Amino acid sequence: MYRTHTCGELRLTDVPNEVTLAGWVQTIRKFGSITFIDLRDRYGITQLLLGEELNKKLDDQPLGREFVLQASGTVQERSNKNPQLSTGDIEIRVKDFTILNRSAVPPFTIQDDTDGGDDLRMKYRYLDLRRNAVKRNLELRYAVNRAARNYLHEKGFMDLETPFLIRSTPEGARDFVVPSRMNPGQFYALPQSPQTFKQLLMVSGYDRYYQIVKCFRDEDLRADRQPEFTQIDCEMCFVEQEDILRMFEGMIKAIFKDVKGIDYTEPVERMSWEEAMWNYGNDKPDIRFDMKLTNLKSPLKKEGVQRATGELIGGAGFGVFDNAETVVAIAVPGASEYTRKQTDEITDWVKRPQIGMQGLVTIKCNADGSFKSSVDKFYGPEKLQAIAASCEAKPGDLILILAGREERTRKAISELRLEMGERLGMRKKDEFRLLWVLDFPLFEWAEEEGQPGRWVARHHPFTSPKPSDIDTMISNSPQVANQEEYLQHPYAGIKANAYDMVLNGNEIGGGSIRIFQRDLQEKMFDALGMSREEARHKFGFLLGAFEYGAPPHGGIAFGFDRLCAILGGSESIRDFIAFPKNNSGRDVMLDAPSTIDAHQFSELQIKLDLK
């Protein structure tokens, strides 16, 4: 027997038992003729005390950091206790030890505050994983996994596996492809998600399906994007949007409860996509803080709200506003005291290529009720007063205004809002605010260089329109007469029966009620410019299934890695994946991807033609 206990479990009540521990040497502190060793395993650290009688053995068999050590002896109460360790009241008076394995000197220190940089830690990930910081993240990941499974199991969901070697569908993200040796010249694709399979399972009557499953997308990476990532993938039969929303906010709340001990009792807020864009410039707003946009001018329509015409700011001879498609403002609370240097710095921030604005207009709403703006030349005190009033700015606020093309400006002000929220400490790590964003447009207008514009599915081509929009979809041709006027086309107004769950400004899940009628599905393919033959070729199996009694169904998928990262208070999902890829999709530990042997190419009958 290698051990009787772990390094994290012994307490005063175990005094004076004989125990054997096994683990890694964390540190060695030699103190005259006695030696202290911190022995570490997954469960904690226990201090070993080696007396004078073992000095000869230590001289013969010197220990080092990360050596694998087995030690047996007596549990004894410490004379100096260490309240920072769970085992800090006791130590093991070692009678004998065995070096189970030696270790080279690690390239960085295996400590909470390691001296290792990111590159090195990734290269030696197996050492990095020994550190508490990483271990805690993986423990949290497992806790989220368990909480989700428990909840879904309780609700009658069945975990069903779907294949990883599937057919490529060049819709959406790029596929990872895998050559087939037995079928020369043909390729499997790795699934971007089990979407079509879970729909087939619904047709087969497995009315509550889930899977915590790897998905693969061959797209460029980010701090929160990996080429292989994990989803909590779910689908249900005989449900409407409302059923799904309730079921899965229940799941997230259960996860909050189990993992973070948070009782999220209030209902999850809901917001239409239009509202989100209008008030936050963003389809995944962070609602931990307010600072809503004021639309001074915009082509955007919002139900029940007048389009912003620019009346308030027009006619002052200020070309930047007069010529802009969109002018939007935020009132930053309590920032009127910002110095010129600070506002210049914010101006530079919005001019960065990533934001790409030409400039920034500022209005300081001074505490005494006066105004000082960067456009005093054009706007007198009354006009500034009126603008401030429409922004609902209070004395002491700083109004920031951006102007330009609708899409870019709205995105920029949204980024600026988040940045100012961050600077003012309004995005607290330990505060969690959930939000459903609903009623997305079903279609988006995509224009690519040198190609005519076309409709693309915003979510995916199996998303159903809102019941009230089905007629509009069926009775209109997707044909857009004039490229400029696509916004006037009936399709532009069709809303999807789709929903995103947003946590603190991050999309953590998204789904939809699916199309289950064959004619509507075909109309959808029409709209996306996919011929009947093409649709049959790519999705024939699904269309076929829809002829044999497909039930109404819908589902959702959660980004598991991202959810874990947010719950763990991190921006980067890499810290929550045991073996992640770097920015360029490489595994620096394995040095993958790599070339393959000539005989492998030959078996696959593949020749490289590298450019």
Next chain:
RNA sequence: GGUUCGUUGGUGUAGUGGCUAACAUACCGGAUUGUCGAUCCGGCGCAACGGGUUCGAUUCCCGUACGAACCGCCA
């Protein structure tokens, strides 16, 4: 595909157009009977690659490679 930043001992950083390139940590050796980020003393060890400017480049410029963040992309 693009933008920005970075690359200096094993590791993390600092500084500098010129003299022995600094600090911390790790590592090695020594001292130490209550440490736990031990302490004290001593020691080892450094400029990614290629080109340019210059009397002289670790420093300035260009390129390559690698890394990070972001934009495009991610139905």
